[in-house]
Amino acid sequence: MLHIYCPHCCEYREEEEFHVKGQAHLARPLDPEACSDKEWGEYLYFRKNPRGLHHELWVHAAGCRKFFNVTRDTVSYEIKEVYLIGEKPSVVAASVSAK
């Protein structure tokens, strides 16, 4: 069971309090009507499934009800960072493989 730092509550809480909402940074197209069916289909259904670093959207559902992002290693389940909506991750696949 993960131990997750909520950047809004500023403390570690148990995974039971959170819901994971899948891949982060999936911006809703600003002009949906301008999207082709293929583009809209990709927005709707196509998701990354990386072995390694993954940026995920989480919500502190049974806590402050705020959403935030998590960078998590899907192999070790290590949480590398949490960051607010609208922020960019500082730990990305390239920076880690470069080490």
Added chain:
Amino acid sequence: MTQKNRLQSGGRIDRSKALTFTYNGKEYKGFEGDTLASAMLANGIDVIGRSFKYSRPRGIVAAGAEEPNAVMQLGATEATQVPNVRATQQELFDGLVSGATNGWPSVDNDLMGVVGKVGGKMMPPGFYYKTFMYPQSMWETYEKFIRKAAGLGRSSLENDPDSYEKINQHCDVLVVGAGPAGLTAALTAGRAGARVILADEQSEFGGSLLSSRETLDGAEASQWVEKVTAELAGMKEVMLLPRSTVNGYHDHNFLTIHQRNTDHISDKAPAGQARQTLHRVRAKWVVLATGAHERPLVYGNNDVPGCMIASAVSTYINRYGVVPGNELVVMTTNDGGYQAAFDWQDAGRKVVAIVDTRQNPQGAQVAEASKRGINLIKGSGVIDVAGSKRVTGVSIATLNAEGTAVQGSVTKLSADTVATSGGWSPVIHLAGHTGSRPVWDDKVVGFLPGPTVEKRLVAGAIAGDFTTAGALAQGAEAGRKALAELGLGQAEIELPATEEVVVHPPMTLFQIPHLKKTSEAPKQFVDYQNDVTAAGIELACREGFESIEHVKRYTALGFGTDQGKLGNIAGMAIAAKATGRTIPETGTTIFRPNYTPVTFGAMVGRDRGELFDPKRYTAMHKWHVENGALFEDVGQWKRPWYFPKAGETMQQSLDRECKATRESIGILDASTLGKIDIQGKDAREFLGRVYTNAWAKLAVGKCRYGLMCGEDGMVFDDGVTSCLGENHFVMTTTSGGAARVYEWLELYHQTEWPDLEVYFNTVTDHWSTMTISGPNARKLLQELTDYDVSKENLGFMDWREMKVAGVPARVFRISFTGELSFEINVQANFGLQVWEKLFEHGAKYNLTPYGTETMHILRAEKGFIIAGQDTDGSVHPYDLGMGWAVSQQKPFSFIGKRGMAREDCVRENRKQLVGLKTTDPTIVLPEGAQGVFDPKAPIPMPMVGHITSSYWSANLGHSIAMGLVKGGLDRMGEKVYYPLADGRVVEAEICSPIFLDPKGERQNV
């Protein structure tokens, strides 16, 4: 029979406290301090079960958690039955009742034993897959037989009378194992004031020191253990947990500890005590000091009772004062095995021989053996054992230097016990639970914990140092390291002086060769619990299962409650050899939680019965109960289902409730409807984006129905939202969908449109909601309020604040029944009071309470959908014939708009929601029934959609149904056929889903 194998003195048992226990219906005696296993051995019980597959007699092999055979059924009564208890871990208590898990009809006269022996060759690995796959129809028969014969233990048929606890713990350092390494780790951390939990699976701390004859500081090791334990017990921040197995190591240092509080006292906990406790620990640092398990060697018929692990023999003698036999042969690949022979001899029984597989063993142990006059046979191995229910003799042969082949002649010796040592395997199970791969170490001849991201340290034998001195030092070092990492300062402890031990190199050997090749030699067991033999592993490799993970699954090596504690390393070595690889190349399988079985009771704790899941009640619940309601679960809500009167069938109740509502007035407790308060200057804009219809012009005091879709255009919830103020709305959702809708709104606000000024709050529980419906609804309401609720003053889809029964209320004139209807909302704590007032005044109108079932019927008569029942995530508003609720004119591309315009959503022949009228009006179609256009079509018939809602309508005098039908909206008047499971084919005509009052005249009065 008295305790024939009990020594007169010695051991950590109390001979003044005799205990009586029962095994397989027979009474025996033991002493306080015994385990069930030591007491059984003291009484000379050889056979404690039958093996899983071959049904061979099995005896006790080990003295701890690694015991594969002595897995017992415990419990004096039906209610207190517990399966899967290792006799080696069960402390003896007076009145303990135990039985063998395997063995049918009895362990001594086993029916399957005959099959197993005769059919030895008939049961190769993969036997179950190969034999019982076909014909599939027979599988149930096979399974019953196999399960019964294999005897996997059984759970009680009665309720468990005991209670169990779960406790959440947080600590700085969790130390797993209280042997020499764990004790020094805990003491070091504890002295610095760290919050420490020290857990050990045994009844007393000390680990290997409890059965060792080594001294510490020149005295018995147990004295040092007592001193350290006493100091730890005096520390405020230290929690000591004996009888507590750390069973699971989960992500982010979350570990579960299974503590057995009273299992050593009785099979039922004393009044007021929890039998077991499950600790859920979040540890900042973990020190694993789990020790090592000795590996038995693999040789012919090595499963005959009397074949044991060398260190277990020493443990039984030194700790329990039990010598488990008369004539001992020791076989060893290392110095460690010798101790069993010395202990045996000191106990006054005969050591037949020490067989050392090494060509030229040297050192103190060899010298000691020679001094004691023990027959030491070098460069040899025990290749076979005679006997079936007990060892009667051994065959010893000379081996080549590599230990891969037999050389020379075979000597037969008489013996009843064979103790073997094939070296030690670090207990790395917990270290691997979070996915860390173990690493092979040639010097240790075993796997060590691999690298991990967890904040975890290892100390002692688990780290590959099998000496007491090493364990003591490594434990202290781990304690210091944890303190440094935690920034908790420093602490030093004085380590006790140990005896000097010079260890001579062991031989890397797992399987003793036989004269015949493995496939033809007597069975050589690798995994006792799963009956996996060396020949079986070789066969699996020959059949192409090269990956160790595949070998595991094909042979069952390391499966089940055993988790490969004894056999895994030998099994991998044999697989490595068979595939021409090294052990590190072959790798190891993954260990999984739990390390040893955990009872369901401990996992469940107090979350049972009433506390299993939270229940939500409305403010009027008491009234419903008093008035005979039957309840339905809607999410966690308990909603009245219907209100039967004496002597009524369910259908009669529903007919009465439906008719009363349409003829006069009915009342529904609608408090469970989700309610979300929405405020902010952009609230209106936000609503326009998440609903499919328009909200820009909804005036204060008005209500509007809305559909909510996903980005794919599919309906996922619906409800009425009312305008309370220019910047203030209250949204209703389905009862089960409230939490999901709330999170959906927050998701879009927080991640997509944070620029919108809007706030959401769930207010479902703030309000009691009662809906009165029917021609007399207005009359009743008017009697309870001064506000003018006439048609002119409170129109359809209006809401107003007023006092009802003297209580401030919001009254919404909305209708889910198609009748003149008012939804009265009052502050929740006034709910019951207002509800009762309504009944006081409503009696003259025959005010009739109804539940969810009548609500469903009444709305279906009107063709109103229930999201989640008539929709299933593949249905968009146009499929429902609800295009009227979609505004394509809104400037913002609302959620679902683009989705429902996709090619697949606008094609012909989509499944659409229609009404269905059966040709025979008395037949009520089952919900879920699949329709076809041509009932004579060959099977498989093309299916065209299913029934989503179906009821008997007392008001209409015929059945009504709604369902999805391909192209249904263009097929009005056409027939659909529903072939049912009972063979009937029901004909139905497609019609409008609005069966009653299509013009809506009843609600607009």
